[in-house]
Amino acid sequence: MKKIHLIGIFVIAIAIAVLMSISGDVSTYATFDQAIQSGDRVKVVCQLSKDKEMVYNPVEDPNRFTFFAKDDNGLEKQVILLRSKPQDIEMSESIVITGKMQEEAFVANDILLKCPSKYKDEEIQLKREQKGS
Amino acid sequence: MEYIGEHLLPGQIGHFFLLLSFVASLLAAIAYFFATQRRNTPEEGSWKKIGRASFTIHGLGVFIVVGTIFYIMVNQYFEYHYVWEHVSEDLPMKYILSAFWEGQQGSLLLWMFWHVVLGFVLMFTAKSWESPVLSTLALVQLIITSMILGVYVGFGAEELKIGSNPFVLLRNEVQAPIFASGDYLRQIKGNGLNPLLQNYWNTIHPPTLFLGFASTIVPYCFAVAGLWTGRHKEWLKPVMPWASFSAAILGVGILMGSAWAYEALSFGGYWAWDPVENTSLVPWLILIAGIHTNLIAKNTGYSIKSTYIFYLLSFVMVVYSTLLTRSGILGDTSVHAFTEMGLENQLVLFILVFTFIAAFLYLKNRKDIPAPQKEEASSSKEFWMFIGALVLTFSAILITVSTSLPVYNKIAELFNPAHEAITIKDQEPHHNKYQLWIAVLISLLSGFAQFLRFKEFNWKKHISKFSKHAAISILIAGGLTFLTTLWIKVIAWQYLLLLFAGIFTVVANTDYIFTFLKGNLKMASSAFGHIGFGLMVVGIIASGLNKKHISTNPFAQRGLLSQDMLNTNVLLLKGVPMFMSGYHVTYVSDTLEGNLRKFKVNFKKEDNGETFDVYPSATYDNQVTKVAAYNPSTKRYLDKDIFTLFILPRTEADIQEKRNYEDTLSYELYQAYENDTIFTKNHYAIIHGINFKPTHEDYKKEDGDIALGVKMSIHKIDADTSWQVEPVTVVRKNLLINYPAIVPELSMRIKIPELIFDRFFGQPSLDYSDFVLKDGEHFSYNGMKISFNGFNTNPSHPAYTPEEGDIAVSAILKVTSPGKDKSFEAEPIYLIRKSQPFNMKDQIGELGLHFRFTEIDPANKTVKIGVATADQQESKIPVEIAENALRSDYIVLEAIVFPGINFFWLGTILMMVAFFLSMWNRRKGFKNG
Incomplete structure (x- = not known):
């Protein structure tokens, strides 16, 4: 057997081992229900409940921002983000939060916003609007 | 139409x-x-x-x-x-x-x-x-x-x-x-x-990156040409400088992206394993693998096949990266925003066509590609370089697999609509975990392999030299690693190994330059490149592993936080020093220039009193109504960076929020005479008087403004503390603009109500009696004697600012009142501006008298003076005070120390220089074709 074949087998073996271990880093996007049941750290895709209150009071704690969000099944939960309030969250289409359920609220320390592009809304701005502002 | x-x-x-x-x-x-x-x-x-x-x-x-x-x-x-x-x-x-x-x-x-x-x-x-x-x-x-x-x-x-x-x-x-x-x-x-892109980085990064992407086509074309024309050996030489050029430019492009992210964007780092970063790195890694096998092939005739594969694949991966980043498919996993343009099908076609061409030509001609009969010896340079290329490929595959999960989800959904999308839970640790081993292997290989020779040349004699230099390098690297651990903390043996490997390749390649090349720097491009790689590894360990948030104040932490949760921000009140991690930090001031609001934050080190300022800023949108982006500021030292970023309170970041907030405040109206005291709910204030040339930090004077401020001092009832403030109000054209005064410490906001203008204009309730008189004459009014003592042709009046072309004159009036032992003076003004007559009244507050000067009759040399008595109430100065105002004079600051980050920049720049050097050295191939 040639060395190159040995190396090949070796590389394939490592590749399989690594790919198997990657599966440990992978998860499906969870819903709030699943987050409650598993109690694990998960990613949840949700939408901001724009009618509910968002609280960010940095004088008290600059690392705490709370809001309400609905997951894809329509279940609404309070989310406590242990960070400062992300910019433009009001404009987000969907939100991906990473964290886990703690009692009644979802405590997240990572957030990704999906915002509609500024250029997608094809509203024509008129010159006089500019004057008014 | x-x-x-x-x-x-x-x-x-x-x-x-x-x-x-x-x-x-x-x-x-x-x-x-x-x-x-x-x-x-x-x-x-x-x-x-x-x-x-x-x-x-x-x-x-x-x-x-x-x-x-x-x-x-x-x-x-x-x-x-x-x-x-x-x-x-x-x-x-x-x-x-x-x-x-x-x-x-x-x-x-x-x-x-x-x-x-x-x-x-x-x-x-x-x-x-x-x-x-x-x-x-x-x-x-x-x-x-x-x-x-x-x-x-x-x-x-x-x-x-x-x-x-x-x-x-x-x-x-x-x-x-x-x-x-x-x-x-x-x-x-x-x-x-987009204001986020109004940045010089966006002028230089895209063209460089795109030149990098574009240049990967040249090795692809040469590979196709080699297969097509069957000149499997001849193409290896002319492609070399092009591949080096491409590696250098693409590398610089990627680095500019990470420098932009680090320096100007709020990402807080130079590399985040974001899918968009990954997909630009993968073609580069494959290209580097290709350059190594290309060298092998040129020198020994081995690895021609793999050189074909790497160069072909590198461009295909560029197109794949284009597909990922332009199709919107990464939306859920990347912070970069992309819009769809309906190009997906064409991009898929693009990939298919060029993959097909590559695969077809390669498979068709595979048998004709020459390769030496004897396999590579395990003590030869080519063998270990090939292993290195394999490791790079492995790295590229791992990154691609993880980054392509959204593509997998999309395809799986086609076959199974119930497919549940999967994703990597935490991107950064995931990639770091695997790439760590890649970096260890690459570092070790690029150190040892330098001492080896192509085709195992004269190995029997060479082996002792090889062992000697390898051993010396290991020893020196071990010693340096130990010294480095005194400077930065290395928490796990894996990182210690990586640190050692990085230092080892630096030492080994330096040794190589001096002993093998005898200092011939022209030949040293590969050694420089590998030294650069080693320094980069050291930089990553130092700055990535030891990066530390210093913007924490443990006393302010809540009990709620669990260990894995971050506590990264502190709140800085304007002018109030805050202690954090060994520094006294003060938000000193801020200034607005155009749509950029620049903040000055002072750091003072507790132990040695060293002090410096950083200037993070906020870019407002083009109408200056809302913050569009926050820009970090970094204090650079040779051995570390202190990186700072902040956000503004809601009411400062968005004018609309500010207005909404203003509306929720409950203002109380207070009125008082000059130098009187008013008692508010919790404190008291002394009104010192009206100022017609007021200053306020937000107020910028424009022509035609009528501005006035109320000078006052606010006092705490139970303490000797007081604040001098001056709320300002401005009439500009038909708009009334308020610039409230703020006493943040007392949660107090003070503004001037519109009512105050009644003193100068309007006041229809006043009932004037008119008197016509000549110079020196006098008349009686309510028992007071009022005499007209001539004109003042150069009148001054608090509300009057002379303009060119004005004809202005005031009547000097002297008033004596029976009950008072002093006399009073008033000077109402008669003014002709742009052929329009105006009058500006004057008053004597103590007597409650108001005067106006309404007519001049030049023929009879008489003037008409109106006199009215007002309630005492009306000459009081009104102010409105709210005492429930939340403070908005603060910023929320994040400060991160990146130790040794300059090793990262130095190393990466050295690598790029090495590629340019290599291109220059091989330009002969370029010329002779």
Whole structure:
């Protein structure tokens, strides 16, 4: 057997081992229900409940921002983000939060916003609007 | 419908040249194809001529299209959709380049532009390779041009739109009632460039990165040419400088992206394993693997097959990266925002075509590719370099697999609609975990392999030299690693190993330069590159592993936080020092220039009193109503960076929020005479008087303003503390603008109500009695004696600011009152400004008297003076005070220390320099073809 074949087998073996271990880093996007049941750290895709209150009071704690969000099944939960309030969250289409359920609220320390592009809304701005502002 | 003021000609010219360059690229591909097929026949020359001519036409066409777009952008022809989308009237010219490639069409054109430039260079330098290389390049151009063609094929409902033309008109793209009006152009304004991208990095990063992407086509074309013409050995030499060039430029492009992210964006780091970063890194890794096997192949004849595969794959991965980043498929996993343009199908076709060409040619010719019979010896340089290339490939595969999960989800959904999308939970640790081992292997290999020789040359004699140098390097690296651990903390043995490996390759390659190359720096490009890699590894461990948030104040932490949760921000009140991690930090001041609000934050080190300032800033949108982006600021030391970023309170970041908030405050009205005291709910205030030349930090004086401020001091009841404040109100044209005074410590906001202007204007309730009198005469009014003591032709009056052309005069009035032992003076003004008569009244607060000077009769030398008595109430100064105001004079600061980050920059720059050096050294291959 040639060395190159040995190396090949070796590389394939490592590749399989690594790919198997990657599966440990992978998860499906969870819903709030699943987050409650598993109690694990998960990613949840949700939408901001724009009618509910968002609280960010940095004088008290600059690392705490709370809001309400609905997951894809329509279940609404309070989310406590242990960070400062992300910019433009009001404009987000969907939100991906990473964290886990703690009692009644979802405590997240990572957030990704999906915002509609500024250029997608094809509203024509008129010159006089500019004057008014 | 007639539209007024449209400039349709440039669009027609542009689109014509777009179509022309599309057709010309097709012709060039075909002509060069036949020039290759009929090589060494008499026909070759004429095909080549056609090929050259059509590629030249294609290239000029692309240049004209690019030029035309710039023309319509510079002239702000908003009738074009692309111009309207990316340009606005207030966009500074220096950002016109950024605006050009902000959109998909512009960036595709940028890509094509570089292809054309490279194509022209190849036309003159590639010699015998010209035809096959340019045939492939022209085919690439054909496909990219089709993406911006904007041509409809087929009819009716089946109509298929191919590409989107950058010259489409706004009124054809967007439905809006405004287009019912023929002169709509006079009414619309451009959308403008996203403020986040109004940054010099966005001027230099995209063209560099795109030149990097574009240049990967050259090794691909040479590989195709080699397979196509069967000259499997000959192409290895001319491709080399091109591959080095590509590695250098693509590398610089990626680095600029990470420098931009670190320096100007709020990402807080230089690399985050974001999918967009990953997909640009993968082609680069494969290219580097290719360069290594290319070297092997050129020197020993081994690894020609793998060189083919790597160079072919590198460009295919560039197209794959384009697909991922432009199709919107990464939306859920990347922080970069991308819009869809309906290009998915064309991009998939793009990949398929070029994968097919590569696979077909490779499989067809595989058997003919020469390889030495004997396999590589395990003590030869080529063997270990090949292993290194494999490790790089492995790294590229791992990154690609993880980054492609969204693609997997999309495909799985096609077969199984119930498929649950999967994703990597935490991107950064995931990638770091695997790439750590890649970096260890690469570092060790690039150290040891330097001491080996190609073809195991004279191994028996060489082995002792090899062992000696390897051993010395290990020892020195071990010692240096130990010293490094005294400086930075290395928490796990894996990292310690990596640190050692990184230092080892630096030491080994330095040794190599001195002992093997005898200091011949011309030959040292590979050693420099590997030293750079080693330094980069050290930099990553130091800055990535030891990066530390210093913006924490443990006393302020809540019990709620669990360990894995971050506590990264502190709140800084303006002017109040805050202690955090060994520093006293103070938010000193802020200034607004244009739409940039710059903050000054002072750091004072507790132990040695060293002090420095950082200047993070907030960029507002073009109307200065809302913060569009926060820009970090970094204090650089040789051995570390202190990186700072902040956010503003809601009410400061958004004018609308500020207004809403103002509305929720409950103001109480207080009125008092000059020097009187008023008692508010919790405190008391002394009103010192009205100031007609007021100053306020937010107030910028404009011509025609009528401004006044109330000077007052606020006092705490139970303490000796007081604050001097001055709320200001301004009448500008017909608007009343309030600049409240704030005493943050007392949660107090003070503003001046409109009522205050009653003192100067209006006050219809006053009932004036008119008296006509001459100089020196007097009259009685309510028992008081009022005498007219002549004119003052140079009058001064608190509310009067002289303007050119004014005719102003005041009447000097003297009042004596029976009950008072002093006399009073008043000087009402009579003013003619722009042929309009005005009068400005004056008053004597203590007597409650108001005077106005309404007429002059030059013939009789008389004046008419009006006198009125007002309630005492009316000469009181009104102020409104709210005592429930939340503070808004603060910033929320994040500060991170990155130790040793300069090793990262130094190392990466050294690597890039090495690629340029290597390109320069091998330019002979470039010249001789």
